[in-house]
Amino acid sequence: MEPRWKGKGSEAKALADPMSKLVAQLQSSLIQTNTCGLLSGCSVLVAVETEHADLFSHSCFGQPILTAEKDKHWFQLGMEEAFYLCHFLKCLKIVGEDNCPKDDGELWHYMKSRKATFPTFYMAYSHFRKKNWVVRSGLQYGVDFIAYRHHPSLVHSEYAVLVLSEGDDDTNGRLRLWSDVHCTIRLCGSVAKTLLVLSIKKNQCSVFPLCLESYTVVERTITRWSPKQNREDCQ
Template identity: 50%
Template sequence: MDGGGVRWKNRDAAAIADADPMSKIIYRLQSSLEQSETCGLFSGSAVLIQAGSELTKLLNRACFGRPIITAPPTSSCSLKGTKYKLDGEQQSADLQWFQLGMEEAFYLNYSLNCLTICRSTREGRQNLNAEEIWRHMKERQKMFLQHYKAYSHLRAKNWVVRSGLQYGADFVAYRHHPALVHSEYAVIISSESDVGQARLTTWSDWQSTLRLCGSVAKTLLVLSIMPRGNKTDETSPTCLDDYFVEEFEIRGWIAEKHREDPRSGKDKT
């Protein structure tokens, strides 16, 4: 990925991004989550966390989750050792609820090892280990393994990854915070496991997808999730090591840029 289509949103944006790279922001977020002993609570296909003002700033800057206003389900969770009721009681004014997608939550839990995830039971809150979280997420999302492998692949390279649903893609990837730069890539995940549901299987699929990407000034990035050998046991997240990611940047061919200039007898490129 060369990120050739960088479109900063203002003339100072590139300098701001260089002065505070995403890798450093992620490190500060990781440290803050570890120190606060923040616990995420499963809510359907998302994970809810409660953040103080400093953690809220870091989550926003690192582009993890989205702030929410609606009350989470009845339960309890802790922040810095203090128990908070989640049954509609008044919460502290400096606390903000965030909703993390499953890939985001598992990245913080498994890859960065800085977020505990729990579930609500009749006996109270129950912390989950990585295998239990993995099984829960795979049950909620059939292609979670492939989606997480692609998400973590991009995040590890310090790309900001967001949903690409509005562009007909799995993800969109930003060089830095979306307030500073437009997304450069529309990401589609390809895998041997999505037989019968695979996209981009015909020329018309490719043509329409490339036209859409071109109309929103994005490069199509296909991430192919491939097994290293024979099929492995997918009941544990350790199976992620048995897969690798191949990147394919797909760009439309523009005839006007490649035809010969009749006045000079030279190719325009």
């Protein structure tokens, strides 16, 4: 499936400002301003000046929070986003509710304790982000993530992503019943997305940060096979 750009000029705009550049801009800006995020439940809240707010929006990190403050802009980051900025891009410090800075290991354990699927979801999230894909929640389509080639204002998302954890007792996983497979593929088709299944095989070692190394991610797209469109005489 070809990317579906939103209107004229969107593709050129995306080419002129590749996502790698926008993320690098956010990264250096956060480092320069020594920006700090506040851990709050399953989110991290970040307050930035007006000039930096656009960088969050353009690089698609977090959701803006509406407040009455004039010069401060608040962003709410999901756990995967926050950990990526903190651990991989090394541009965000995070303090706990007790106002003490948390190191990466403490954060990892905290986030894992709040959400059992955090390790595999983080691996999936960072897998996409490292390839400069934009990742958003797949809540409204009943999947784990949706992936965009560039900013959602310029292009429709191309992939509906399900994250499966391979190897361990994956009784909670999706796509274990044919009816679920059919349901998911039919929905993806009707919203013009390709179903992409990421199978994450965890490392034997469960100690942070070693557990992040040498895990494997297998990408599989699943599409409907239509007998009508695949007959010999149609080729």
